[in-house]
Amino acid sequence: MDKPPGITQRAGVAATALLALLACCTVPTAHADERQDGRHGPRSAVRDTRPLSAPGLHVPRGRAAQTLPRDLSARSWMVSDARTGRVLAARNAHLRLPPASTLKMLFALTLLPRFPQDGLHTVRPADLRAVGAGSSMVGLRPGHRYTVADLWRGVFLASGNDAVHVLAAMNGSVENTVRQMRARARMLGAHDTRVVSPDGYDAPGQVSSAYDLSLFARAGLAQPYFARYAGLATTRFPTGRDERGRALGTYAVQNTNRLLGGGPGVEPYPGLVGVKNGYTTHAGNTLAAAARRDGRTLVVTVMNPRSGRPHAVYEETRSLLDWGFSIADDAPSVGTLNPAPARASEPLHGPPAAVRSAGTATAPEGTASAAGRLLPYAGAAAVLCAALAWALRPLLRRRRARRAAFAHGYRGPRGRGQDGGGPW
16 A cells, blocks of 8 residues: 655655664774784774774874974883873873883882881791892891881882882782782773782783873872872881881982982983882883973873983983973873872771772773763664654554544445454
């Protein structure tokens, strides 16, 4: 049977609306990062929701690109604003590389709130048993007492793996600490990071990225204890303490971050406030550094420069800081760091950081973000239903009329229901 022209036109409009909505609602397909690192293989396939997820150089057009330093050899680097989280420029921001001792930033974010800073601990031989050969040390001695604050100064200034392992033992075990560090990384949105050793010592599969290390630096600078330790250029470290906590003797320890306190061939950077450097055979030199100038705090992360210059990691970090401060505060950005948790008081005791809320935590990937991505499709479905209802309204009216006629005995021209059946 031929349908009335009005109905055909309405059905055509509805079909057109359906096709348009389907085109708009098509879900983007997942893709894999095309850049592969020979040692660590390709990154897993992820939906490209951030411009920085693509490999290569990201820098705003115009003056920012024209003045960017040209002699950068690092495999990965990033410049970001600690206050706003805006990323000013980056290269291979999510390339997964060994982090070396910059991973101690995540260690500190995980364990700093757990122990009172004036608490005393006597080092046991078992505390130091798992320290890797050739590790940097602050010089802890079994049988000697140290305050928790001493141990943290050993972590931040001397990059002491012995201090890391003592704190991990106080926390239950190295394995327990690694699990908590992984949970903390997930809460911060650091999805490129895989922790194997809490001190950053080379271990198979242990990786992070310039993006994630920038997250750790930014989150740490918002916490008073972290910022205080990360900003110390020198300290007097005790040889041990008596039962009342008095130092038995001291020796000088200088921060291994030469941009902070200077060193042979490296001048201190004006306004530097931290954060952490590192070096291992596989990682090369790594550095996350923050500096403050004219009310702005910039974080620069540099991983594995390959120029062969002895101080390349400091030189390239310095040039990127200079460049960042030369760019206007309202200059375009190329991305954003995940929102850092709001500053919270640092408790002396409490449940594990993995289950304790430290301010406002970001939602796990795939929960709130997934719900947000579904909202446009829900709206489109509502519009589609309305369009179909509008198109079918005349047909429904005709159907109701046929039913009414059938109920009163009308059977059509031949005495039977339309199309040879019952009521339509």
